[in-house]
Amino acid sequence: MESPTMKLICDLPSANSIPDNYVLPLEKRPCNQELGDDLSVTLPVIDLQETLGHGRQQIIGEIMEAGKEFGFFQVVNHGVEEDVIKGFREAATEFFRMPEEAKLKYYSTDMSKAFRVFSGSITSHTDTNDIRYWRDCLKIRCYPVDKLMHHWPSQPEMFRERLAKYAVAVKELGRRLLGLIAEGLGLANHEFFEGGLTGGDMMMNVNYYPACPDPSLTLGIRPHSDRFILTVLSQGDVSGLQASYKGRWIRVQPIHNAFVINFGFQMEIVTNGVLKSVEHRVLTNSATGRLTVATFTRPSMDCMIGPAPGVVNEGTNSPKYRTFTGDEFTEAFEATTGRREPLLDFFKIRHTQ
Numbered sequence: 415m416e417s418p419t420m421k422l423i424c425d426l427p428s429a430n431s432i433p434d435n436y437v438l439p440l441e442k443r444p445c446n447q448e449l450g451d452d453l454s455v456t457l458p459v460i461d462l463q464e465t466l467g468h469g470r471q472q473i474i475g476e477i478m479e480a481g482k483e484f485g486f487f488q489v490v491n492h493g494v495e496e497d498v499i500k501g502f503r504e505a506a507t508e509f510f511r512m513p514e515e516a517k518l519k520y521y522s523t524d525m526s527k528a529f530r531v532f533s534g535s536i537t538s539h540t541d542t543n544d545i546r547y548w549r550d551c552l553k554i555r556c557y558p559v560d561k562l563m564h565h566w567p568s569q570p571e572m573f574r575e576r577l578a579k580y581a582v583a584v585k586e587l588g589r590r591l592l593g594l595i596a597e598g599l600g601l602a603n604h605e606f607f608e609g610g611l612t613g614g615d616m617m618m619n620v621n622y623y624p625a626c627p628d629p630s631l632t633l634g635i636r637p638h639s640d641r642f643i644l645t646v647l648s649q650g651d652v653s654g655l656q657a658s659y660k661g662r663w664i665r666v667q668p669i670h671n672a673f674v675i676n677f678g679f680q681m682e683i684v685t686n687g688v689l690k691s692v693e694h695r696v697l698t699n700s701a702t703g704r705l706t707v708a709t710f711t712r713p714s715m716d717c718m719i720g721p722a723p724g725v726v727n728e729g730t731n732s733p734k735y736r737t738f739t740g741d742e743f744t745e746a747f748e749a750t751t752g753r754r755e756p757l758l759d760f761f762k763i764r765h766t767q
């Protein structure tokens with residue numbers, strides 16, 4: 415059922431205080447010292463310029479090292495043109511500026527929709543409705559573009575065309591990164607990820623976090639790990655994203671036109687635990703709104719998911735997880751509300767003597 419009383423946060427009358435239902439219970443709020451900039455640890459920034467030349471092995475080494483240590487890194491000189499990034503970010507910003515009725519007609523909690531507007535919590539049914547987060551979100555199936563673009567809104571005028579260009583470019587960046595990762599994992603087949611594991615519709619979250627009167631009372635997104643294979647995020651120039659590192663939260667510093675890369679649970683399982691799906695969350699800020707574009711590369715519906723045969727072996731690296739279907743994963747994800755330990759436990763192999 416669509417909710418007639420639904421409101422996006424960006425359409426709330428600007429107020430000096432947060433509406434009651436967005437105020438998190440004490441234990442879920444960010445602590446005060448976590449609201450400042452902790453710059454003691456910074457994520458690696460990897461320059462992808464030389465992937466076809468002499469620098470290739472070095473870049474693969476940097477990716478694998480960053481992936482193992484942080485599960486998060488940033489890439490620059492990534493081949494996605496500045497105009498393509500700027501163009502879609504502007505179109506998405508324009509979308510949120512449209513009149514309320516033009517946006518709310520897309521409001522839906524039906525996950526099968528190729529384009530929908532959503533607000534308040536991370537998914538429609540894993541969070542109870544009484545806990546709300548300070549985020550409006552466009553949930554878009556964005557690749558393959560030819561199959562999906564007629565489902566996208568025709569307003570703002572440039573939206574479709576710019577989304578199509580962005581999705582194609584980011585899909586290609588993901589493909590390149592996964593090629594380097596296959597090589598870094600020591601797989602003989604460098605195209606290991608090219609089949610079913612990346613064959614599903616690429617999903618996109620366009621997250622908009624309006625300026626928030628009191629960032630100490632709320633979060634933009636609760637702590638979570640992504641589900642699928644690879645996440646490529648344009649976070650823009652406003653900070654807010656924090657990644658978990660050794661038991662604390664570190665800021666992902668904005669770098670103009672860079673992409674933030676991280677891995678989902680399925681990648682952790684495919685790599686038998688080498689590339690971890692690291693928890694992250696989003697803080698709000700009172701000065702300005704923040705728009706981010708996250709794309710999620712994921713398997714096709716019929717693809718079996720499990721540790722890659724070239725990664726695991728009988729002796730030193732036996733498989734930690736069994737192989738399963740996408741449907742089974744979705745079921746487990748929902749049953750465990752995406753919490754790391756119970757979800758991974760679901761697929762863990764218990765080795766007996």
Ligand SMILES: O=C(O)CCC(=O)C(=O)O
Nearest residue numbers: 619621649655696706708
């Ligand atoms: O907005 C961000 O910085 C992160 C977004 C995110 O984690 C997500 O969409 O899954």
Ligand SMILES: [Fe+2]
Nearest residue numbers: 638639640694
């Ligand atoms: Fe995420």
